[in-house]
Amino acid sequence: MAPRFDSVQQVRDGLKAVNYLADDGIAGVAFLADRLGKPILVEGPAGTGKTQLAKSIAEMTGSRLIRLQCYEGLDESKALYEWNYKKQLLRIQADKNSDSWSDVHDDIFGDEFLLMRPLLEAITSEEPVVLLIDEVDRVEVETEALLLEILSEYQVSIPELGTITAKQIPMVFLTSNNTRELSEALKRRCLFLHVDYPQMDREKEIVLTKVEGITEMLADQIARIVRSIRQLDLKKSPSVSEALDWARTLVLLGIDSIDAEQAKETLHVLLKYQTDIAKAAKELSID
Amino acid sequence: MIDLLSGFIVELRNAGLPVSLTENLDAMTAISHIPLEDREAFKYALGATLVKNHAHWRSFETVFEVYFSLRGPEYNITDGDGSGDIDDFLRQMQDAQMKGEGNGGAGGMDQLTPEELMNILMNALMNGDQAMMRALARQAVQRFAGMEPGRPVGGTYYLYRTLRNLDLDGMSDKLMEASRQQVGGDLTKLEERLERDEYNHRIEQFKQEVEAEIRRRLVADRGAEAMAKTLRKPLPEDVEFMHASRDEMQNLKKALQPLTRKLAAKLARKRRHGRKGPLDFRNTVRHSLAYGGVPAEPKFKYPRPAKPELIVVADISGSVAAFARFTLMLVYALSNQFSKVRAFVFIDGIDEVTEYFKKTEDVSEAIQRINTEADVIWVDGHSDYGHAFEVFWEKWGKEINPKSSVILLGDARNNYHASQAWVIKEMKQKARKVYWLNPEPRSYWNTGDSIVGEYGVHTDGVFECRNLRQLEAFVEKLA
Numbered sequence A: 001m002a003p004r005f006d007s008v009q010q011v012r013d014g015l016k017a018v019n020y021l022a023d024d025g026i027a028g029v030a031f032l033a034d035r036l037g038k039p040i041l042v043e044g045p046a047g048t049g050k051t052q053l054a055k056s057i058a059e060m061t062g063s064r065l066i067r068l069q070c071y072e073g074l075d076e077s078k079a080l081y082e083w084n085y086k087k088q089l090l091r092i093q094a095d096k097n098s099d100s101w102s103d104v105h106d107d108i109f110g111d112e113f114l115l116m117r118p119l120l121e122a123i124t125s126e127e128p129v130v131l132l133i134d135e136v137d138r139v140e141v142e143t144e145a146l147l148l149e150i151l152s153e154y155q156v157s158i159p160e161l162g163t164i165t166a167k168q169i170p171m172v173f174l175t176s177n178n179t180r181e182l183s184e185a186l187k188r189r190c191l192f193l194h195v196d197y198p199q200m201d202r203e204k205e206i207v208l209t210k211v212e213g214i215t216e217m218l219a220d221q222i223a224r225i226v227r228s229i230r231q232l233d234l235k236k237s238p239s240v241s242e243a244l245d246w247a248r249t250l251v252l253l254g255i256d257s258i259d260a261e262q263a264k265e266t267l268h269v270l271l272k273y274q275t276d277i278a279k280a281a282k283e284l285s286i287d
Numbered sequence B: 001m002i003d004l005l006s007g008f009i010v011e012l013r014n015a016g017l018p019v020s021l022t023e024n025l026d027a028m029t030a031i032s033h034i035p036l037e038d039r040e041a042f043k044y045a046l047g048a049t050l051v052k053n054h055a056h057w058r059s060f061e062t063v064f065e066v067y068f069s070l071r072g073p074e075y076n077i078t079d080g081d082g083s084g085d086i087d088d089f090l091r092q093m094q095d096a097q098m099k100g101e102g103n104g105g106a107g108g109m110d111q112l113t114p115e116e117l118m119n120i121l122m123n124a125l126m127n128g129d130q131a132m133m134r135a136l137a138r139q140a141v142q143r144f145a146g147m148e149p150g151r152p153v154g155g156t157y158y159l160y161r162t163l164r165n166l167d168l169d170g171m172s173d174k175l176m177e178a179s180r181q182q183v184g185g186d187l188t189k190l191e192e193r194l195e196r197d198e199y200n201h202r203i204e205q206f207k208q209e210v211e212a213e214i215r216r217r218l219v220a221d222r223g224a225e226a227m228a229k230t231l232r233k234p235l236p237e238d239v240e241f242m243h244a245s246r247d248e249m250q251n252l253k254k255a256l257q258p259l260t261r262k263l264a265a266k267l268a269r270k271r272r273h274g275r276k277g278p279l280d281f282r283n284t285v286r287h288s289l290a291y292g293g294v295p296a297e298p299k300f301k302y303p304r305p306a307k308p309e310l311i312v313v314a315d316i317s318g319s320v321a322a323f324a325r326f327t328l329m330l331v332y333a334l335s336n337q338f339s340k341v342r343a344f345v346f347i348d349g350i351d352e353v354t355e356y357f358k359k360t361e362d363v364s365e366a367i368q369r370i371n372t373e374a375d376v377i378w379v380d381g382h383s384d385y386g387h388a389f390e391v392f393w394e395k396w397g398k399e400i401n402p403k404s405s406v407i408l409l410g411d412a413r414n415n416y417h418a419s420q421a422w423v424i425k426e427m428k429q430k431a432r433k434v435y436w437l438n439p440e441p442r443s444y445w446n447t448g449d450s451i452v453g454e455y456g457v458h459t460d461g462v463f464e465c466r467n468l469r470q471l472e473a474f475v476e477k478l479a
């Protein structure tokens, strides 16, 4: 299969064209993932654009995004495939007296009764696909094993049907909020990308791109204030999405350039804990 | 190149990073797709294939700098077989030496007076001119560090010499003053703060450039392998609580956050497993298909067992203060995993501090207050485990019940007082579990005035707990 990207720079530009501002690390790892045919494990603080990265790569490459949202208790039947047991039961009922059990068995375990779940869907797709396995740290370690075959061989074995092999190698993103250590086996198969809070300049760019009607001046101030606040020892540092919420709030209030009073009154959009708000206000001398 | 890369990977392993064979091969493949002159992409290609734990990134960067700092067009060093680079460097350095303080022949910057140099630096910082800052860093090292080939002196010494000549401490004030002049008046307090943060950020960047330049020269002089060895530092999870430097403390604190999230999730998950609960209808029917629709294999949901109670009793005397601090933070971060957490601290007296944590959401503040306000001194403020335990038993002993797990924290250095180990024995009889965490290396236990063994026999286990790795391993056991 032909590579999707010619250069790291092309990834960066392409992402920018769909309003995602990548840094060297993000663009570089996405480029490599395509070249090496390997999944990317994306980790980092909440709200730093991990999920958005997968979506934006899909948009940029004109691929369909297939998303598997992970949660505790997620199993094969939700991730991979399930037999449509209602339909199967009906079929069994209908044939009660006519066919032998082995005929019925072969029949009810055919394509017609198979319900595709995201993983199977992703590897059987004819069109280009980006597979997003979101918040993979939420599933149990045992469930991870499910992913391994797919992520290394791009194939799925279904006992009743045999092995299904991918028609094309999809771009795969796994995101993690690092609530538990993922297994070594899984990590070995992936490229690792830590997406941290952006540098000030990039954050300003993100704000400018994503918030309609914002002035350059305000975007600059927001990026600076957010950077200063992130240096404090807080319960929860402001994320990119919170910075964006804050920017939108300020724009709605018709503010072009923020002063202490306005900052103080809207700080609760940026910070979630009362103690953090008080601390930040004090540090920035806006209390 | 291949040699350089395998040396690099050997050093990563020496630094403690777990690099597997597959990852090693992946790294080789990865860099074959990257244009070699793109140093950033090269770095991320190696990072993405070799470092799968973000806490290890700093160690990776250090090794990367050492092994690959001589690459890249911005340093005018050709991609030769390695030895050419070093000769080049040494020649450059000797040139610099010959020329002395700025009275040499060639090169624009060499001719500047120190005052002129400072002015240019200030301007570069003022405008955030990265290229100029880098050039100045090189110049500063050349002039002030006094580096000589083969001299067995560490990088910090050269850094100190260079920075001493640059007076960066006063720089941020000077820049602020210039800023005020530029706007022609006072800045608001908010503007002051943001402006100062920006300048401090640039000054920090400049310092890093100086450091990087010194490192490059040292690598050129001594070779990558030797340099990497001197720079080797323990990974965050291996830093000893009791001997952490301020910088390492800072890192430890950062590492503690994801750790607590991880542990909390793990504890919650663990408690949900094990026993069987009510029938899971959907799951049962699904599995019945293999039996022609007969529900031959019933499936069950999992119930939530009751949360345990936790009682923490921590020595906060000077010798173990840093350790106690981490453990208290950890315990409190996990408090929603326990139905009740009670905390006690002692030196020679003992006090309950549970309320301190309730009053504020800020753990650091709570610990700060505990250290200043808790009533933990009875006679002289030297550890007396025996007395503290006795008082604990008298006042709170009856509240221990079969649901409580007790964690005792300390080095058990009792200043030769009576041990009153019977308290622990009684405790063990009433509680679900009693554990002891000791921040000292095992080989020091029961030497001098340490009597951890005397207490330990009555517990469910004494654990060496010198670093995050061991602390994490212990908490995983807890559930």
Ligand SMILES: Nc1ncnc2c1ncn2[C@@H]1O[C@H](COP(=O)(O)OP(=O)(O)OP(=O)(O)O)[C@@H](O)[C@H]1O
Pocket (backbone or CB within 6 Å): A019, A020, A021, A022, A045, A046, A047, A048, A049, A050, A051, A052, A053, A175, A177, A206, A210, A240, A241, A244
């Ligand atoms: N580099 C970026 N360029 C453009 N938008 C960004 C960027 N980073 C973050 N955002 C925006 O920030 C918001 C949060 O991003 P996203 O939901 O992807 O975060 P996340 O890292 O997946 O968070 P979580 O860990 O909570 O799932 C989105 O609205 C996204 O568009």
Ligand SMILES: [Mg+2]
Pocket (backbone or CB within 6 Å): A050, A051, A052, A134, A175
């Ligand atoms: Mg997300």
